[in-house]
Amino acid sequence: MGFKSKARKKRIVTNDSSNEKKSKDIEFEGSINCDIKDCNNWADKKVGGRKMAYARAVDVWGSSAFPRKMKKVSLCKAHYRVWKKEKKGEPKEWE
Numbered sequence: 388m389g390f391k392s393k394a395r396k397k398r399i400v401t402n403d404s405s406n407e408k409k410s411k412d413i414e415f416e417g418s419i420n421c422d423i424k425d426c427n428n429w430a431d432k433k434v435g436g437r438k439m440a441y442a443r444a445v446d447v448w449g450s451s452a453f454p455r456k457m458k459k460v461s462l463c464k465a466h467y468r469v470w471k472k473e474k475k476g477e478p479k480e481w482e
C-alpha cells in the first residue's frame with residue numbers, strides 16, 4: 388500500500404463579493420461652501436445643497452448668520468432642510 392493518495396478535495400473558494408465598504412460620503416470634496424456662519428458643510432448640488440436669495444435666508448437666520456451681504460446664498464443640505472421646515476409653518480406672504 389502506497390501513500391499515493393493525493394488529496395483531491397476541491398476547496399470551496401468563497402468569493403466574497405458581498406464585501407461592502409461604506410466609505411462614501413465621508414470624504415466628499417465639494418466646491419461650494421455653505422454660507423451660514425460656522426457651518427463647514429458643502430453646499431454643492433451633488434450633496435443636496437441649494438442656492439437661494441439672500442433675503443429669503445435672512446428671513447430664517449437673520450443677517451448676522453452670514454458673513455456679508457450677497458445676492459444669493461448657498462446652503463448645505465442640512466440648512467436647506469431647516470429653512471424648508473421654518474417656511475412650512477408660515478403663512479404665505481400676503482403682499
Ligand SMILES: [Zn+2]
Pocket residue numbers: 421422423426427428462463464465466
Ligand atoms: Zn450649512
